[in-house]
Amino acid sequence: MANSKVDLLLRIGAGDERRYVALATTKNGKIKPFAAIIDDKIEYHPEGIYTLRRWEKGRPRYKEVGKDLDVAETARLRLELDLRKKASEAQTEIVSSAAELVPAQFLPSAQPSSTPTEDKRKPRLQRTLTSLRDSFIEKYAHGSDDTIYAYTSVANEFVGLANKRGKSTPADLDEDDVIAFDRLLEFKGKSKTTRASRYGYIRCFLRHCGLNPSRTDDNDDTSGVVTAAQHRKLKAKPKLAVETFNEADLQKLYAVSSDRHRLIWMAFRMLGLRDEELAYTLWSNIDWVHRLWLVRFKPTGSFPWDPKLVWKSKDNEERDIPIPDVLYTELKMWRDRNPKAHLVFPTLNGQADIKLLKALKSDWRKAGLNCGHCHGCLSKKNECGKAKLKTFRATYLSTMLRHVDLRSVQALAGHSDISTTQRYLAPASQSVLQSAVNAAFGAAI
Ligand SMILES: [Zn+2]
Numbered sequence: 323m324a325n326s327k328v329d330l331l332l333r334i335g336a337g338d339e340r341r342y343v344a345l346a347t348t349k350n351g352k353i354k355p356f357a358a359i360i361d362d363k364i365e366y367h368p369e370g371i372y373t374l375r376r377w378e379k380g381r382p383r384y385k386e387v388g389k390d391l392d393v394a395e396t397a398r399l400r401l402e403l404d405l406r407k408k409a410s411e412a413q414t415e416i417v418s419s420a421a422e423l424v425p426a427q428f429l430p431s432a433q434p435s436s437t438p439t440e441d442k443r444k445p446r447l448q449r450t451l452t453s454l455r456d457s458f459i460e461k462y463a464h465g466s467d468d469t470i471y472a473y474t475s476v477a478n479e480f481v482g483l484a485n486k487r488g489k490s491t492p493a494d495l496d497e498d499d500v501i502a503f504d505r506l507l508e509f510k511g512k513s514k515t516t517r518a519s520r521y522g523y524i525r526c527f528l529r530h531c532g533l534n535p536s537r538t539d540d541n542d543d544t545s546g547v548v549t550a551a552q553h554r555k556l557k558a559k560p561k562l563a564v565e566t567f568n569e570a571d572l573q574k575l576y577a578v579s580s581d582r583h584r585l586i587w588m589a590f591r592m593l594g595l596r597d598e599e600l601a602y603t604l605w606s607n608i609d610w611v612h613r614l615w616l617v618r619f620k621p622t623g624s625f626p627w628d629p630k631l632v633w634k635s636k637d638n639e640e641r642d643i644p645i646p647d648v649l650y651t652e653l654k655m656w657r658d659r660n661p662k663a664h665l666v667f668p669t670l671n672g673q674a675d676i677k678l679l680k681a682l683k684s685d686w687r688k689a690g691l692n693c694g695h696c697h698g699c700l701s702k703k704n705e706c707g708k709a710k711l712k713t714f715r716a717t718y719l720s721t722m723l724r725h726v727d728l729r730s731v732q733a734l735a736g737h738s739d740i741s742t743t744q745r746y747l748a749p750a751s752q753s754v755l756q757s758a759v760n761a762a763f764g765a766a767i
Contacts (some may be wrong), residue, residue, distance in 0.1 A: 325377045326405035330398045332358050332370040333386060342373055342384065351510060355391050374398055376405065392471065399474040403459055446532030447493045454492065455481040458530045476523040479503070492531035497548050500524055504556055514560050521556045565708070566717040566749045567591070574689040583685055585652055586667055586678065589615075590711060592649045594718030594735060597711045601674040602633040603666045605657065613650055615643045617736065626664055627672060639736030683709045716746060723750035 330353065331342040346357040346364045356368045372394035374385045387397040446454065455477045463473040480503050487502065489495055503524060507517045525535040528547055536553060537546030548556065572591060576584045589600060599617050604624070607616040618640050620633040645653065656666075669675045686692065686709035692699050698707040715735075722731045723746055732743040 326402055326409050327376070328398050328402045328405065329375045330394055331373050331375050331384075332356065332367060333373040333384075334358060334367045334370045342375060343367075348511075353391060353395070374401055376401065396471045396474070399478065400470065403456070403463075403474065407456065407460075448491055450490055451481045451484055451492065451495075451531070454531050455527075458527055461530070462526065472520075472523060476520050477527055479506070480524055480527060492528075492533050495528070495531070495533065495547060497537075497552055500528075500548055500556065501552065514558070518557050518559045561745070564716050564720065564745055564749050565710070565713050566720050567713055571689075571691055572717075574691060575685055578688040579685045581656075582667065583681055585656055587682070587685075587714065588649055588652065589667075590714035591718055592646050593643050594715045594722070595643075596715065596736075597678060598633070598674075598676070600667065601665075601676055601678065604664055605666055608645075608653065608657075608666070609642070610654075612642075613645045613647075615645050617641050617643065633674075639738065641733060641736050643734060679711055682711060716749070719743070719746040720749040723747055724753065 330345060332345055333340060333342055335341050343358040343360055346354045346359050348354060354364075356366055356370055357364050358367050358370065359365075370389075371386050372388060372391065374387055374394075374397060375382050376385075377383070385397075385401070387394045458477050459474050463470045463477075480499075483503055483506060484490075484495060484499050487499060489499060500521070504517055504521065507520060512520070525548075528535040534546045535548055537549045572587070575587060579587060586600070589595065590597075593600075593615050595603075595615075595617070602620060603615070603617075604620075607618055608614075609616055620631075622632050623629055624633070625631040653666075664672065665674060667675055669677075683698075683705040686706055687704060691709070692704065692706040693708055696707040698705045719731060719735055722734060723743075728740065728743055728747070731746070732740050735743055737743045
């Protein structure tokens with residue numbers, strides 16, 4: 323029988339001293355980076371290299387996969403999948419990768435045994451979950467490492483859990499399996515946001531199995547897996563507070579940025595544009611007479627240098643944004659310096675600049691604004707997670723809400739739904755409250 327199990331180990335030492343050691347895990351089963359288990363004790367070996375081990379004819383085969391744990395875990399899942407595919411092509415029994423321990427509370431009390439049999443000609447509902455898992459991964463796990471990891475791990479873990487719960491075909495699945503998976507993720511310490519996103523992948527998998535993920539009403543027991551009430555609970559994400567920039571930080575940012583970048587950051591901050599709305603603005607979209615920045619859908623033929631290029635704004639929200647005087651003056655000077663450009667802020671070779679986020683992160687660091695505590699600041703790239711283009715827009719919207727009514731701000735933002743605009747009321751009222759407490763306590767002393 324072919325063995326498709328792949329272990330992730332750490333290689334430490336070199337030459338004759340080379341050793342492959344197991345990695346320590348947290349109580350939730352997450353691997354601790356560079357934590358080797360040596361003589362039953364944990365030793366940290368940051369110089370180590372993650373290595374995959376598989377068995378071929380009873381002998382270990384090793385493959386080094388670098389120093390990034392996420393990349394290494396993705397490589398492990400991929401190799402396991404490849405081996406499993408080869409094994410199934412060779413008509414051998416498929417070995418489930420999900421041999422990890424599942425705590426007893428996630429399993430039903432009685433476990434009927436099932437022997438999966440493969441037959442691709444069977445209708446989907448009668449095919450085995452393991453075979454559907456493999457075709458699911460084959461179909462969807464493409465693109466970025468994150469995408470591959472999400473599809474592969476969700477399918478492996480969900481089918482692993484379902485098998486342990488005694489379910490072998492889609493027809494066996496019900497709402498409880500989906501809930502049990504969510505509870506398992508919670509047990510493993512996943513955030514509500516992550517769990518809600520995993521639930522999205524599970525729905526995709528259920529559809530792939532030929533099931534309807536939604537039950538249309540609670541009495542309907544003929545089709546659909548998850549009731550509307552459960553669906554709302556599973557997909558709910560905690561609403562994150564709106565982040566805004568403060569003016570002092572923005573001044574520091576402007577001070578270290580190039581003229582071009584400074585003007586771009588000011589335009590984002592004073593017009594509330596989405597990043598592509600700014601990147602695709604043509605000089606003809608500036609109405610100098612009425613001092614307006616026109617956000618316009620750009621049909622074919624809008625871009626003189628590329629007759630086929632089209633740009634469609636989000637929700638097709640065209641709108642006119644008044645340009646404040648301070649920005650207007652700077653834009654006029656910028657135009658005089660770039661009389662031949664088509665776009666307001668083109669790249670060096672005249673294209674739409676869609677790499678502004680990277681530029682912002684770099685200017686943010688240069689200005690000494692990195693928070694030093696977030697995931698981004700602590701990673702090798704040293705790019706602060708607080709430096710986001712959409713935060714300029716949030717800052718603009720909450721500023722405008724202090725000066726004009728909600729409907730007007732909705733129009734300026736190009737929001738199709740006013741509840742989206744309402745989210746920006748919180749930071750706007752914070753500063754009103756700040757002035758109120760200052761007034762109150764300033765006067766009291
Ligand atoms: Zn940071």
